[in-house]
Amino acid sequence: xxxxxxxxxxxxxxxxxxxxxxxxxxxxxxxxxxxxxxxxxxxxxxxxxxxxxxxxxxxxxxxxxxxxxxxxxxxxxxxxxxxxxxxxxxxxxxxxxxxxxxxxxxxxxxxxxxxxxxxxxxxxxxxxxxxxxxxxxxxxxxxxxxxxxxxxxxxxxxxxxxxxxxxxxxxxxxxxxxxxxxxxxxxxxxxxxxxxxxxxxxxxxxxxxxxxxxxxxxxxxxxxxxxxxxxxxxxxxxxxxxxxxxxxxxxxxxxxxxxxxxxxxxxxxxxxxxxxxxxxxxxxxxxxxxxxxxxxxxxxxxxxxxxxxxxxxxxxxxxxxxxxxxxxxxxxxxxxxxxxxxxxxxxxxxxxxxxxxxxxxxxxxxxxxxxxxxxxxxxxxxxxxxxxxxxxxxxxxxxxxxxxxxxxxxxxxxxxxxxxxxxxxxxxxxxxxxxxxxxxxxxxxxx
Numbered sequence: 001x002x003x004x005x006x007x008x009x010x011x012x013x014x015x016x017x018x019x020x021x022x023x024x025x026x027x028x029x030x031x032x033x034x035x036x037x038x039x040x041x042x043x044x045x046x047x048x049x050x051x052x053x054x055x056x057x058x059x060x061x062x063x064x065x066x067x068x069x070x071x072x073x074x075x076x077x078x079x080x081x082x083x084x085x086x087x088x089x090x091x092x093x094x095x096x097x098x099x100x101x102x103x104x105x106x107x108x109x110x111x112x113x114x115x116x117x118x119x120x121x122x123x124x125x126x127x128x129x130x131x132x133x134x135x136x137x138x139x140x141x142x143x144x145x146x147x148x149x150x151x152x153x154x155x156x157x158x159x160x161x162x163x164x165x166x167x168x169x170x171x172x173x174x175x176x177x178x179x180x181x182x183x184x185x186x187x188x189x190x191x192x193x194x195x196x197x198x199x200x201x202x203x204x205x206x207x208x209x210x211x212x213x214x215x216x217x218x219x220x221x222x223x224x225x226x227x228x229x230x231x232x233x234x235x236x237x238x239x240x241x242x243x244x245x246x247x248x249x250x251x252x253x254x255x256x257x258x259x260x261x262x263x264x265x266x267x268x269x270x271x272x273x274x275x276x277x278x279x280x281x282x283x284x285x286x287x288x289x290x291x292x293x294x295x296x297x298x299x300x301x302x303x304x305x306x307x308x309x310x311x312x313x314x315x316x317x318x319x320x321x322x323x324x325x326x327x328x329x330x331x332x333x334x335x336x337x338x339x340x341x342x343x344x345x346x347x348x349x350x351x352x353x354x355x356x357x358x359x360x361x362x363x364x365x366x367x368x369x370x371x372x373x374x375x376x377x378x379x380x381x382x383x384x385x386x387x388x389x390x391x392x393x394x395x396x397x398x399x400x401x402x403x404x405x406x407x408x409x410x411x412x413x414x415x416x417x418x419x420x421x422x423x424x425x426x427x428x429x430x431x432x433x434x435x436x437x438x439x440x441x442x443x444x445x446x447x
Contacts, residue, residue: 035139037085037093038410040121041069045077045094047101049111051252060101060111066118067440080104087393090115120409125150127415128384137409143386144403152382153415168365175358182351183208184220189226192341195231196334202228235333242322242329249319263305270298277418389415 037043045067047060062078069075073086075093080100085093097113121136125148130151186205194202202225208217274294281291386401389412399405407413 042119044116047113072100124412129415141407143405171362187220189344246322253315260308267301386414
């Protein structure tokens with residue numbers, strides 16, 4: 001008894017789930033009931049069968065997928081085969097799938113099939129329009145919406161006032177940046193020239209020192225003065241340091257000279273004593289030990305004097321090297337400044353040319369912006385007319401339309417200027433003729 005009750009409860013729950021699923025799909029079917037399928041439509045098929053023996057719905061997985069209506073207006077479905085669906089509503093196609101499934105599969109009960117359009121076939125727009133071509137259809141599409149999707153009336157200027165104005169603003173901004181950079185380089189050039197000439201101060205150009213100059217120019221002049229004073233002070237400090245070292249070497253040389261003179265006197269006295277000792281030794285009046293001591297003293301004095309001479313020579317070499325270092329320092333600094341000056345002059349010439357070009361571009365963009373505003377005002381006064389070319393069972397048909405007219409998939413919306421009507425627009429570019437358009441399958445051709 002409990003098993004039967006549990007089975008009945010489970011079956012009731014499954015039935016409620018199936019009913020809820022079918023009810024959820026009803027609004028979709030009802031919404032698409034009036035829509036007629038055609039080539040290039042993509043649909044999603046769902047097929048379920050209630051099996052009482054199991055007390056649950058069975059899903060026909062091979063059919064539960066997305067399919068595209070081919071150019072012949074047919075759906076190719078597994079287990080069912082080819083079905084002609086052109087001019088049928090999704091609800092009608094679902095009913096047809098249910099019948100064919102019951103017949104071909106020998107089912108006792110008729111399965112439930114639903115068909116939902118997931119991608120509608122496109123529509124086309126041509127004539128005096130900004131972006132003619134193919135666009136995806138959407139439910140509720142009207143001529144006004146299609147006109148807006150394609151960008152509105154074609155603009156012969158190829159741009160918009162806002163676009164040109166934006167270009168002008170950006171160009172003017174670039175111009176200010178380049179002008180500021182050039183002013184900074186002119187100040188830098190004046191500073192380098194003052195350094196090369198070893199002038200006491202910088203002679204800036206008059207254009208940079210005028211009262212109405214930009215605030216950034218004043219900052220650049222201040223920075224260049226600081227760099228000028230710093231580099232001048234740094235070079236002077238280095239030269240002074242080398243000069244002090246040179247003076248110390250000169251004093252060392254003087255001390256060595258004095259010491260050498262003193263040793264020279266001592267050596268003269270030692271030589272005189274050595275001569276006396278030798279004379280006494282020759283006469284046997286001096287012992288050998290005294291003669292040896294005198295000889296050693298003379299030799300030591302001569303060695304000390306030689307060391308002093310070597311030290312003096314080395315000090316003189318160092319002093320000469322300092323003079324050479326000062327000259328090399330000044331020459332290298334001058335070479336670096338000349339190279340930097342050449343680079344600055346090259347950059348100034350490049351910026352001057354770019355500034356001139358940018359000024360012309362900015363003036364042209366501003367002019368085009370003003371011209372486009374007048375063109376926009378003129379186009380705003382033009383009220384286009386619309387003709388829909390629709391493929392029916394009787395063939396291609398032209399329908400006079402207004403902005404509220406509904407557009408169907410596969411329609412070709414022709415935008416015609418009032419002064420040209422159905423004749424081609426002489427002022428329109430190639431490919432924007434407002435003549436009659438015929439739809440053949442999925443392609444668009446003009447008669």
